[in-house]
Amino acid sequence: MTISLKNIEKSFKTDTVLDGVSLSVDTGETLVLFGPSGAGKTVLLRLIAGVIEPEAGEIWVNGVNMDGVEPEDRGIGMAFQNFALFPHMDAFANIASPLTARRQSKSVMRQTVDQVAKLLKIDHVLHHKPKELSNGQKQRTALARALAAQPSILLLDDPLRNVDAKLRFEMRLELPRLLKDQNATVIYVTQDYKEAMALGHRIAVMSNHGIQQIGTPEDIYLRPANIEIARLFGDPVINLLSVRPERGANGVVVNLSDTPIEMAAGFEATIGTDCVLGLRPEALHFVPEGTPGAIPVEVETETPLNEKTVTLALTARKREIMVSRPAGSPGPSRGRAYLLVDAGQALLFDRESGARIAPSTHNGLQEDVA
Template sequence: MSIQLTDIVKSFKTDRVLDSLSLGVSRGETLVLFGPSGAGKTVLLRLIAGVIDPDEGRIVINGVDMEGVEPEERGIGMAFQNFALFPHMDAHANIASPLTARRRTRADIEDRVNEVAELLKIRHVLGHKPKELSNGQKQRTALGRALAAEPSILLLDDPLRNVDAKLRFEMRLELPRLLKAQEATVIYVTQDYKEAMALGDRIAVMGAHGIAQVGTPEDIYLTPADTTIARLFGDPAINLLDVVPEQGGGGPEIQLSGARMPLDTAYAGVVGRPCILGIRPETIRFTEAGAPGVIPVEIEAETPLNEKTVTLAATRAGREILISRPAGTPGPDRGTAHIAIDPSGALLFDQATGKRIHPGESA
């Protein structure tokens, strides 16, 4: 089923949480809602589910306007942060409850509950009631209940928040496969950018009162709409340096540590405009002195992080730069070093607004 939200407004007293929000989710798509706490992600799920009503705007599911349609009539599976488990039922009965309501056979129910419990690693607690479960087990039980009924639409509110790191990693691999197999339309809330990148066909980044950017994980990472979004995605974080592009002999360029770094010629229109240069740490490499565009830096610290090594360096003006390279790759750990930056990977943002400057844009 498809979901279409048009000009949604929702306020609580004087606090306007969502302001003229519009968003579409295609049939069978997994859309991740990503953003900080308080951005309105859970509110948006509750509006779609029918738990609360919008002040303004339309919610259309599979071509049908949901105004006046009760939650139980919307054909939606939900797993919210507060678990909402039946306290008098054990985990097995909680997961089975939507199947029992549909009068599925006992054999079908057993097969489905065991399948979901195996995926979520909770078969050993199926006989336990909610008060006997840890928060992580409660969360997985709530997720299992949502998955068991194989609904056409799934609303998942940070369902792996209380899960340990190992299982969380495994679920990032398994959940997409399961959701695709069910052909469900999914809206998945998370504050973990790695989870958003792993699970989403598209990501909707929520900002103040609405959607700040929608795109594929690659779009969001490589072409963030502003510096705020650029900072949210990536570990280590993107380097953001104040610069003013100049006109060089071969096109636009900037100066770092007294060296000239060329920019893509498509940025010729922003020469003289105060900008912020965005450079992902993994796009910077150590190199030998003397090559064109090489920038001298001083190594301040080096930190091994399992699969990568992160180096903190400083330009001659004292501006810090993070450099990331695969673990085991040789690189300097002290003293003066030289780096090269691929101009095609450099981003420019307007210094006043933080908005990304598109290639070809003029000052």
């Protein structure tokens, strides 16, 4: 089942929420809607589900225009943040409700409910009413109900929001497998960038009434469309430093700590212009003094964070740089040190617009940043 949105517009009174949103989702694909609160992610889901109607634009499901089609006739499974559980039913009956509506046998219902409840770690509360469940259990019950129905299209509105960190991590591993087994077409909303990158075949980053960028997790992380998106992905956040590229002996260079850093090929058009250099903390590496191209820094402090160690350093102009390295790997904790920049991962942004500057190829064309 495919989903296609064409120039969707939605407002509430004078507040524009969505302005000209278009996207498509292929059969069996999981598309993650990612963005800050208020970006319109939940509104977009409700439009697809038919709970609300757009002011303009078209919604197509498997080649059929949904204009005038009632929510119950769209064949879409939903799990929204408000749970929408039947208060008089226990968790088992809530999860089984779509199967009951289809008149499935009791054995099929029991097997299906037990399987999904065990996956979501709620098998011990199946005979509890919603009022006896925690918010996290209610949310997982609503998710279980949507999964048990095995719909061709599944809309999930931040379904792990109230789940504890351990279970959330487990679900990032288990949910993709379950969704693949069901071959469902999924639109998944989250504000957690790690969740977005773990679950999505593609990610649509939303802000300012629309979609700023759609791409694979790798595209979004390594080639963000602008500074705003670059900041949203990564922990610690990307280093952003004002620079003015110059012509060096072997191509374009930028200066850090009075040391020229060679950029990858294709940035000749930026020479002499005001830019912002973007460096992911893992694109910086501590090296011995005297290493060609290494920049001197002053290490202020380091913080162990389980699988990695994060170091705060200062350049010669007292600009802060965050450096990330695998836990247990050698690195200075204080004092003078030297960093080598992975030029292949260095990004340049236009200082005025914030847009990423794509390097030109050998034929003068720029790479696609959409």
